[in-house]
């Protein structure tokens with residue numbers, strides 16, 4: 001096997017994108033050198049240094065933990081050009097100017113390693129034209145690599161070849177971008193703005209134009225074109241503000257400069273209001289004003305008629321909101337037939353999107369699937385245009401679009417291409433593949449080996465992929481859990497309860513899974529197909545018991561949960577928790593009591609019980625105590641356990657939640673031996689492989705040992721600090737009471753320092769304090785507040 005090694009990446013340009021791409025590379029453990037121009041004054045790396053500092057404050061956070069900014073090596077083209085020779089991949093992300101990019105390429109070409117892949121992050125300049133200045137020897141290794149902003153969070157990366165890009169280069173890059181960076185790749189043609197920005201920006205322009213036609217204000221349009229339409233919650237105008245109106249103008253200009261022959265050319269005109277805002281320097285969020293302006297707590301909207309900002313908050317009509325909840329065929333018919341201006345507006349923008357996608361499919365994308373994925377991954381829509389069209393009824397919708405084109409109601413008079421009517425009957429997506437207008441046939445998804453790692457690869461409507469919860473062989477199922485296997489070797493337990501809250505049904509499923517795994521499988525993976533591991537224990541389910549018999553009545557329930565955790569920890573087969581999204585409270589404990597954790601980069605772990613006036617009592621505090629003893633033991637036989645307890649105690653007492661897998665590890669909820677997986681769709685594969693490797697390596701459950709606790713003196717030390725915090729007004733009296741109880745458990749209660757205890761002993765302490773807190777009116781106030789409003793009560 002010829003292995004594509006990326007030992008180091010150079011990112012050229014420390015602007016908005018370059019700096020964040022460098023940050024993401026650090027997140028996924030790829031060494032990176034970030035270059036920019038030499039600063040005119042002060043240290044030559046000044047520009048890069050400033051950008052790297054900026055990464056620590058940027059929201060949403062580009063780095064898993066801010067201190068990792070130090071891992072980005074800083075460089076400038078004057079002093080460090082030779083260091084490019086260390087890099088296997090060079091990503092250029094300097095300002096969007098063809099002449100500047102060409103200058104830079106000429107400058108760097110002699111310094112590049114002979115094998116290095118060079119790729120531009122341009123949003124829409126011609127990759128082929130950019131390649132033209134490169135020496136012939138580099139051209140076969142040059143291509144486009146288009147990340148979306150913010151690169152840590154947006155899934156899409158478009159890869160673009162030139163006619164000279166060598167065979168295999170994009171395959172190698174696609175595998176690296178997918179597995180190592182965790183991004184989802186679409187291959188785009190070298191056409192202006194590639195796929196997502198081409199279709200997405202044309203869609204935003206169409207929306208702005210139709211909003212004017214139907215006389216709708218921006219707030220109403222955003223309410224209509226956000227979540228209700230299955231698109232990003234910021235809608236259309238707010239998204240433009242977030243992106244930056246200047247950036248948007250840039251992308252529009254690329255369309256205007258390069259697409260004179262496009263039948264939609266007229267619709268690429270800069271909307272007058274956008275020009276007005278640009279002229280006024282109102283560039284959106286970054287300048288504090290754009291289509292919207294925040295004044296104090298109020299969000300005002302721009303009123304084009306008066307040129308003033310006026311109160312916003314307009315919403316969709318109730319009737320239209322109801323239509324949008326209907327199934328696609330009914331929804332589109334109601335929108336199409338309605339006389340309500342908001343409904344007519346929605347039909348118009350959907351029609352425009354179908355029309356645009358169909359007319360351009362042959363030129364910009366290899367298949368309809370690539371357009372649909374580009375819109376999902378690059379613009380955060382739940383479906384792409386072709387999927388919705390197909391789901392709503394291909395022929396009927398095509399007929400409506402045709403009627404509107406013929407009647408002059410569409411944005412362009414270009415007819416729908418003949419294949420819409422003559423080609424694929426029923427739609428563009430089928431189980432065997434998606435329609436390629438360029439090749440006049442259905443093309444199957446990529447068969448690159450990297451996709452074998454995605455056991456349930458994302459698929460489009462119409463591909464009829466088997467959903468994970470219907471796949472494999474089912475061996476047990478109740479209302480809240482499914483236990484199944486794909487290969488007969490590794491068992492999978494999937495929590496199906498709402499938010500994957502841990503209820504008696506979930507515990508039953510997990511225990512059954514452990515039992516079955518011990519009987520006939522190599523091990524167990526706890527994994528669910530959606531982006532929540534578990535939001536915690538289901539408090540609501542315990543309410544009836546509590547009402548009847550108070551805190552004491554709950555004791556047996558808590559014990560059952562703790563016993564389940566211990567059953568998992570001491571199972572005779574490895575149990576691997578495959579985490580993604582939130583793993584809170586009992587969900588976090590479930591992960592901690594598994595033999596190993598495999599966590600997607602976007603995993604958010606923590607104990608949040610304090611928020612509802614409780615403490616972790618599914619073994620969470622027993623875990624903190626045990627880990628402290630283990631770490632102290634590893635450091636030095638006589639180490640002070642309290643030192644190793646502080647982080648675990650603070651995280652639990654302050655309900656800290658990791659904002660990434662990396663931060664979750666810093667808080668102590670993942671071990672260094674756990675695995676962090678960049679791509680969410682590779683999670684199940686990696687977890688399954690871990691189980692197999694552990695089983696093959698002769699894995700045995702850990703020994704049930706006793707371990708030392710910090711004891712009563714440590715409790716007194718912690719309490720003294722808590723008193724200061726309470727008296728200083730930093731924590732409430734009830735926070736103090738809960739924190740003191742947490743300290744009691746993690747230090748092992750009223751015993752001498754160094755006393756040996758076991759997990760059951762600590763869990764008994766957890767239960768005792770948990771049930772006492774349940775009977776406390778302040779805790780009850782917190783629980784009721786949370787159940788009623790979803791927000792923590794601070795009392």
Ligand code: NAD
Pocket residue numbers: 013014015016017018036037047092093094095096097100101104121122123124146147148149247
């Ligand atoms: P930016 O303006 O934030 O940063 C550009 C960087 O280029 C700056 O650090 C600047 O010092 C450097 N630079 C300027 N002139 C230079 C020159 N002559 N030689 C070398 N370096 C020079 O830009 P950005 O938004 O990060 O965009 C960078 C690239 O990424 C562009 O090609 C853009 O189209 C693309 N892109 C941007 C976004 C986005 O949302 N901003 C998204 C995807 C792709």
